Amino acid sequence: MSITxxxxxxxxxxxxxKMRSLLTMLGIIIGVAAVITIISxxxxxxxxxxxxxxxxxxNLIVASVTSQSTAxxxxxxxxYQLVDEHPDALAAVSPYVPAxxxxxxxxxxxxxxxxxxxxxxxxxxxxxxxxEGRYLQYLDVESMNQVCVIGSYVANNIMGGNALxxxxxxxxxxxxxxxxxxxxxxxxQGSEDDSVYIPYTNATRLNRSSMxxxxxxxxxxxxxxxxxxxxxxQKLYAIYQDEDxxxxxxxxxxxxxxxxxxxxxxxxxxxxxAISLMVGGIGIMNIMLVTVTExxxxxxxxxxLGAKRKDIRTQFIIEAGATSAVGxxxxxxxxxxxxxxxxxxxxxxxAASVKAIVVAFSVSVAIGVVFGYLxxxxxxxxxxxxxxxxx
Amino acid sequence: xxxxxxxxxxxxxxxxxxxxxxxxxxHVQKGEFVSIxxxxxxxxxxxxxxxxxxxxxxxxxxxxxxxxxxxxxxDEQSEIRNKMLGFIFQQYNLIPKLNVLENVExxxxxxxxxxxxxxxxxxxxxxxxxxxxxxxxxxxxxxxGQQQRVSIARALVGxxxxxxxxxxxxxxxxxxxxxxxxxxxxxxxxxNTIILITHDNSIAVKAHRxxxxxxxxxxxxxxxxxxxxLVQPYEEEHFSEDVILKGGGKA
Numbered sequence: 221m222s223i224t225x226x227x228x229x230x231x232x233x234x235x236x237x238k239m240r241s242l243l244t245m246l247g248i249i250i251g252v253a254a255v256i257t258i259i260s261x262x263x264x265x266x267x268x269x270x271x272x273x274x275x276x277x278x279n280l281i282v283a284s285v286t287s288q289s290t291a292x293x294x295x296x297x298x299x300y301q302l303v304d305e306h307p308d309a310l311a312a313v314s315p316y317v318p319a320x321x322x323x324x325x326x327x328x329x330x331x332x333x334x335x336x337x338x339x340x341x342x343x344x345x346x347x348x349x350x351x352e353g354r355y356l357q358y359l360d361v362e363s364m365n366q367v368c369v370i371g372s373y374v375a376n377n378i379m380g381g382n383a384l385x386x387x388x389x390x391x392x393x394x395x396x397x398x399x400x401x402x403x404x405x406x407x408x409q410g411s412e413d414d415s416v417y418i419p420y421t422n423a424t425r426l427n428r429s430s431m432x433x434x435x436x437x438x439x440x441x442x443x444x445x446x447x448x449x450x451x452x453x454q455k456l457y458a459i460y461q462d463e464d465x466x467x468x469x470x471x472x473x474x475x476x477x478x479x480x481x482x483x484x485x486x487x488x489x490x491x492x493x494a495i496s497l498m499v500g501g502i503g504i505m506n507i508m509l510v511t512v513t514e515x516x517x518x519x520x521x522x523x524x525l526g527a528k529r530k531d532i533r534t535q536f537i538i539e540a541g542a543t544s545a546v547g548x549x550x551x552x553x554x555x556x557x558x559x560x561x562x563x564x565x566x567x568x569x570x571a572a573s574v575k576a577i578v579v580a581f582s583v584s585v586a587i588g589v590v591f592g593y594l595x596x597x598x599x600x601x602x603x604x605x606x607x608x609x610x611x
Numbered sequence: 612x613x614x615x616x617x618x619x620x621x622x623x624x625x626x627x628x629x630x631x632x633x634x635x636x637x638h639v640q641k642g643e644f645v646s647i648x649x650x651x652x653x654x655x656x657x658x659x660x661x662x663x664x665x666x667x668x669x670x671x672x673x674x675x676x677x678x679x680x681x682x683x684x685x686d687e688q689s690e691i692r693n694k695m696l697g698f699i700f701q702q703y704n705l706i707p708k709l710n711v712l713e714n715v716e717x718x719x720x721x722x723x724x725x726x727x728x729x730x731x732x733x734x735x736x737x738x739x740x741x742x743x744x745x746x747x748x749x750x751x752x753x754x755x756g757q758q759q760r761v762s763i764a765r766a767l768v769g770x771x772x773x774x775x776x777x778x779x780x781x782x783x784x785x786x787x788x789x790x791x792x793x794x795x796x797x798x799x800x801x802x803n804t805i806i807l808i809t810h811d812n813s814i815a816v817k818a819h820r821x822x823x824x825x826x827x828x829x830x831x832x833x834x835x836x837x838x839x840x841l842v843q844p845y846e847e848e849h850f851s852e853d854v855i856l857k858g859g860g861k862a
Binding site for chain 2 (some may be wrong): 225232233236517518520521522523524525526527528529530531604605608
């Protein structure tokens, strides 16, 4: 008997008892749907994180100062000088000072909005583009002008559009909006679009501390990343004489770190979901054992008419494989739908990759075949005389 | 065609050995119509299973069409059943999920015959039993006699050397039973070798030759028109039971 015939026969048997087939497949359906959903969301999440970081500029190098020492202190001038000295590696630098004061507009305070003190160079470093108005300028930073550039979320969702020239309050001071940035990351609460940039000189004053904890550099291009990072590290070491007082990361490192963390989480979740696939396989084995007993007489008839052990075994293995394959297909459809819905809720694009679908389908077929083998072998070994007499 | 030489089948039941076949010697020529008759426990099922290659003898030789099949393994027996034997069972033994045509095709399928040819031969076999028009029906949609005819078509379709009919009329009313027996006679006249297994003398006489079994031994082997052929050996328990059960019956 050919594989196609066995398969058609298996499909026929599946259709004959739909409820039972569905219940048999349920474990596989849930398992495959879970795996597909987790992988899709994991991929979507990675993609989202990647986009977030790429939107910050892929040539970015971030230096964070952790030293609380007042004896040795890095000044912005040190780094401006460094950039000037190495124009072939470093393109620009900006201090990066989160302000400890919430944004206030009208009577409302917005705690999710980041208020960040930067220099005029930060626009270029973060590859920000202006929707309207202008970016911060050297003069704003030098004379501590109370002006700000705002992200699209602040402009549209907090200030209700028409933000340019309007004012908002930060830490009791009134700031005039001189520029609105183009949307970068989907414009929602807490994203990069939900930020207000003020001159860093104002931010240090708001914080009542001249401490500048972060510097953002941009390398000339991606090939200069390592050199640029090395230069920044050298400079910091020259100032602090202690490697534990600072750390320097570049975006490529951050991205790969994020990727490996996401990958690990996804793997763990998939492993948990795979347990459901195992249970589904055992369910199939159980039902196949029942089926073999129920169809003992049919097996006897087939053997008396010339079916060999291999024929009977193939028939039942294919039946188990077909059951789990159909379950796999339903699970893939369900998982894709589910990841679509959840992805929408989380505002990330989560679509099942072709690879995930192919793997999920193959695994479900394999489970059917593996767990179907034992019952199929039992059927194949039945003695035709006893099987024919079976009532 | 069939040659049994000194065939024994011994079952171990606890401490005792049961000789279900106790030195059987039997020779059936091509084109014969033989009844194997005996009461339950006489060993006729054992002999049928051995002739049908469903079982192997404990000792002795069985040649089917010149091939020694008495020591074959499971799969080899399957092959022999497929190529050389056609079965007709008391309970028809059709596969309920398959329609009439598909049921008849089953032996050809295991014989590796391509689909188109399978269809054609199965339809021809159905025509021979007069059921070609019902080829799409499921077995449950047919009467008992029709189902038995389908099973005859299935037995014929592979062009077997021997057709084995095991109580083929056992589940049918007497009129339909007679039809089926006539059909078997017809098949025999067409040149098929037929072995009919039954406990019923009135059915056994439809064959030309009767082989009567008793306690695993052949106690009569000869033409069916010999009065000696119909003599049941006297057995107290059996006999008295029969009389009581049948009351003032046909005897």
